[in-house]
Amino acid sequence: MSNTEEDTTTTTVSVDSIDKAVKNNKRGRDDVDMAVDNGDEIIDDDGPNKKPTFAQITVEQQGDIHIRKILIPPNRMTPLKEHWREIYEPIVTHLKLQIRMNLKTKRVEIRTSSATNNVAALQKAVDYVHAFALGFETQDSIALLRLDDLYVDSFDVLDVKILKGDNLARAIGRIAGKDGKTKFTIENTTKTRIVLADKRIHILGSYANIRVAKDAICDLIIGSPPGKVYARLRTVASRVAERF
Numbered sequence: 001m002s003n004t005e006e007d008t009t010t011t012t013v014s015v016d017s018i019d020k021a022v023k024n025n026k027r028g029r030d031d032v033d034m035a036v037d038n039g040d041e042i043i044d045d046d047g048p049n050k051k052p053t054f055a056q057i058t059v060e061q062q063g064d065i066h067i068r069k070i071l072i073p074p075n076r077m078t079p080l081k082e083h084w085r086e087i088y089e090p091i092v093t094h095l096k097l098q099i100r101m102n103l104k105t106k107r108v109e110i111r112t113s114s115a116t117n118n119v120a121a122l123q124k125a126v127d128y129v130h131a132f133a134l135g136f137e138t139q140d141s142i143a144l145l146r147l148d149d150l151y152v153d154s155f156d157v158l159d160v161k162i163l164k165g166d167n168l169a170r171a172i173g174r175i176a177g178k179d180g181k182t183k184f185t186i187e188n189t190t191k192t193r194i195v196l197a198d199k200r201i202h203i204l205g206s207y208a209n210i211r212v213a214k215d216a217i218c219d220l221i222i223g224s225p226p227g228k229v230y231a232r233l234r235t236v237a238s239r240v241a242e243r244f
Contacts, residue, residue, distance in 0.1 A: 066122055067111040069102075070129045077106065079132075086138045087129065090145055095121040108133075127152070134202045135195035141204075153210045157199045160221045172196065174220045182226055186216050189233045212236050 072080055080087070080101065088099050096115040101108055110125050124145050131141040131152050144150050157163065163171055176183050176196060183194055190213040192205030201217060203210050212233070219229050 065112050067109060068122060068126045069105075069107045069109050070126060070133060072106050072108060072133050074106070076133050076135070080108075083132075083138050087132060090142060091125045091128070094145070095125055097121055097125055099125070131204060135197055136193055136202070136204055140193045143204075149206050150204065151207060151210065152202060152204050153214065154200060154202045155214070157201065157221055160218050163221075168199070171221045171223075172199070174223075174226070175201070175217055177226065182220070182229075185230065186213050186233065189237045190216070 084101065091097050091099050091110065096113060096117060097110055098113050099108065099110045108129050110122065110129070112122055116122075127144045128141050131144055132138060134152065134154070136152075144152075157168065157171055161171070174182065177185070183196065186192070187194055190205065190209045192203050192209045192213045194204075194213065194217075195202040203213050203217075205213065215236075216229050216233055219232070220226070
């Protein structure tokens with residue numbers, strides 16, 4: 001009789017221990033599955049799957065000298081000559097690049113030198129000169145050298161709505177406004193700079209501000225009255241200011 005009771009208790013204990021082991025094992029598998037579903041990667045830092053760490057690339061490691069050429073439109077050659085000193089000084093002094101104006105090919109050539117210590121300096125200088133070639137003032141274009149989150153977005157009036165003749169001229173006039181009032185209002189409200197080059201429109205600013213200004217310009221092209229666009233601008237600008 002005693003032997004039977006001992007066998008029964010032994011069986012009960014073994015079944016309970018097996019149930020606990022199964023639950024723990026299942027819980028561990030569920031945690032792993034949840035980590036995989038969430039996109040988390042389980043990596044052992046000491047194992048073979050350790051994440052590699054790469055050192056920052058320097059200018060010396062890039063090897064040869066890099067050269068970039070920016071085409072200057074004919075209508076911007078005279079302003080380029082007048083403001084040449086203001087353009088090349090920050091490029092040479094701060095970015096440590098070499099620059100020259102090629103009058104035969106109507107291009108500005110920029111290249112790296114042995115003193116260049118920033119990998120992104122060449123691209124910043126190209127964006128700076130390109131913004132000036134599009135029609136932006138020197139004071140506005142130089143912001144591309146100082147800030148990293150500024151861009152230039154360009155689009156055509158005909159991309160928004162197909163217009164011809166007087167309708168196209170009226171659409172461009174709605175964007176500019178009387179004495180440039182509408183354009184200045186959009187610039188000051190969205191903290192951007194706008195250049196109207198015939199049917200081409202260029203906007204300089206941050207990504208969020210460019211989007212707000214572009215929406216306002218598209219509304220004007222479609223035919224919305226300026227008063228309605230102003231009211232929408234104030235609302236959107238206040239939201240952006242609260243967000244940031």
